[in-house]
């Protein structure tokens with residue numbers, strides 16, 4: 001049966017305590033946008049309306065920021081990786097190569113950015129990574145190494161490999177004494193929010209009431225939160241952080257009030273969100289800036305994919321992967337799952353509400369995707 005759970009967060013003030021270096025990087029909101037706009041590949045991604053599904057769900061407007069075509073790499077992760085590779089090249093002119101670990105999209109993005117800059121890349125993936133995800137990373141020119149374990153283990157192996165081979169670890173998660181690069185990656189994601197801000201007149205037209213953001217290690221959603229709470233200084237919009245029910249590292253950390261590892265099975269089709277332990281920088285931001293932490297089981301992601309891929313008559317087609325569809329999936333769960341029905345009321349969602357979700361990836365695992373679509 002479809003499962004879901006949530007924790008409400010009574011936010012008081014927004015002022016994450018992350019140290020000077022991290023805050024300086026995170027508060028540089030304009031530079032990543034200038035950098036991305038200077039690239040030949042740059043083109044803002046669309047903000048799409050799905051009027052008939054909105055009506056069916058009893059919502060005024062559902063807006064989808066669709067990242068499926070970002071720089072031709074199929075996922076938003078390219079924004080963080082491309083900016084961080086550029087900054088690392090500026091930081092160290094003698095950079096030899098780059099190593100990272102990934103659930104799929106970040107690694108493919110790092111490989112893309114390395115190829116563009118003539119750098120070698122080595123990408124570690126968790127042991128259960130699908131053949132098509134590995135192939136997409138290799139097609140960008142990276143050497144792929146399959147880890148012995150889940151995502152956290154792959155990160156450890158990538159860090160050890162980088163040290164042994166004297167190459168740069170470009171990881172999108174942070175830990176003690178590893179924070180400059182993950183903060184830079186996070187700030188690279190601001191470009192997406194600059195675009196949303198222009199497309200909605202700073203979230204005022206239409207006035208956005210609730211934003212759903214899906215989390216893996218939390219770096220991308222923390223960029224969205226920091227942009228909204230700090231740069232736009234908007235404390236009113238409700239922000240909901242969404243994770244797979246079976247991979248709930250941030251939810252578990254919030255429950256324990258300190259950084260924790262998921263105790264669940266880590267079996268989920270939402271591969272991009274399947275991380276064992278959150279990024280500590282991201283966790284500091286999310287726990288101050290998010291209004292509710294939600295976990296949803298795979299059934300909701302499948303439903304969301306089906307709505308986006310086989311839309312109601314008159315709604316646009318959106319090619320969305322399993323992790324990409326998780327924001328819409330969360331809204332479906334809140335509306336349909338009686339166990340968490342109260343959350344709809346607590347977030348103030350009514351038929352007047354305008355809701356922003358992000359399709360953070362295109363179809364990034366075609367074999368799984370078409371199997372899910374053909375299952376009854």
Ligand SMILES: Cc1ncc(COP(=O)(O)O)c(C=O)c1O
Pocket residue numbers: 075076077103105106172214215216217218219220221272273323324360361
């Ligand atoms: C498609 C997609 N959406 C969302 C995320 C979440 O980003 P983060 O791991 O920074 O929380 C990821 C992470 O890889 C992803 O691949």
